[in-house]
Amino acid sequence: AQSVAQPEDQVNVAEGNPLTVKCTYSVSGNPYLFWYVQYPNRGLQFLLKYITGDNLVKGSYGFEAEFNKSQTSFHLKKPSALVSDSALYFCAVRDWMDSSYKLIFGSGTRLLVRP
Amino acid sequence: NAGVTQTPKFQVLKTGQSMTLQCAQDMNHNSMYWYRQDPGMGLRLIYYSASEGTTDKGEVPNGYNVSRLNKREFSLRLESAAPSQTSVYFCASTHLFGGVEGSPLHFGNGTRLTVT
Numbered sequence: 001a002q003s004v005a006q007p008e009d010q011v012n013v014a015e016g017n018p019l020t021v022k023c024t025y026s027v028s029g030n031p032y033l034f035w036y037v038q039y040p041n042r043g044l045q046f047l048l049k050y051i052t053g054d055n056l057v058k059g060s061y062g063f064e065a066e067f068n069k070s071q072t073s074f075h076l077k078k079p080s081a082l083v084s085d086s087a088l089y090f091c092a093v094r095d096w097m098d099s100s101y102k103l104i105f106g107s108g109t110r111l112l113v114r115p
Numbered sequence: 116n117a118g119v120t121q122t123p124k125f126q127v128l129k130t131g132q133s134m135t136l137q138c139a140q141d142m143n144h145n146s147m148y149w150y151r152q153d154p155g156m157g158l159r160l161i162y163y164s165a166s167e168g169t170t171d172k173g174e175v176p177n178g179y180n181v182s183r184l185n186k187r188e189f190s191l192r193l194e195s196a197a198p199s200q201t202s203v204y205f206c207a208s209t210h211l212f213g214g215v216e217g218s219p220l221h222f223g224n225g226t227r228l229t230v231t
Contacts, residue, residue: 041224042225044220090158107157
């Protein structure tokens with residue numbers, strides 16, 4: 001089965017500094033990878049996805065993610081963090097089970113951006 | 116355009132009580148999902164419905180049942196609630212998840228359930 005791991009429970013960064021939220025994956029075949037963000041008391045919102053093509057994927061709110069096949073990683077990045085980026089971030093992989101696709105989520109990483 | 120709507124937003128149950136969580140989407144999506152979110156465990160799939168008329172078990176189906184009432188609605192039922200079912204429940208939908216483009220999931224705002 002496919003899986004993703006988010007090794008950091010929390011990431012702290014100062015506003016204006018670059019941020020990275022890490023994700024590694026374990027899949028058979030070509031991975032379909034996603035990043036979602038969750039703000040307090042809300043559902044998850046889609047940020048970006050990697051299906052195929054360029055290894056650098058751009059998404060919403062200035063976020064981007066770099067797919068690295070040799071390191072089996074899909075880290076989320078932003079050049080300059082904002083306080084409003086503080087939220088819970090989930091990496092996910094699409095899995096094929098029982099003739100249907102599903103999303104398998106990592107455990108989440110809390111991002112805190114301090115002013 | 117409301118997207119995915121979940122009701123209720125909050126619920127407190129006593130052990131052994133039953134309840135149904137409601138979910139409706141207005142995006143004409145084919146596939147719908149129920150996840151639960153627990154601290155440190157991310158989201159775990161309870162049940163899903165790949166298309167109208169079909170339902171299947173996910174990772175943690177025990178203690179739950181579902182009904183895909185029509186294309187818009189997908190309900191989750193707890194027949195006899197247990198404290199271990201205290202969680203935040205999210206419904207999600209997508210248009211054609213098995214498609215080449217990998218359609219993203221659209222989530223509701225969740226139902227926070229406490230079982231005492």
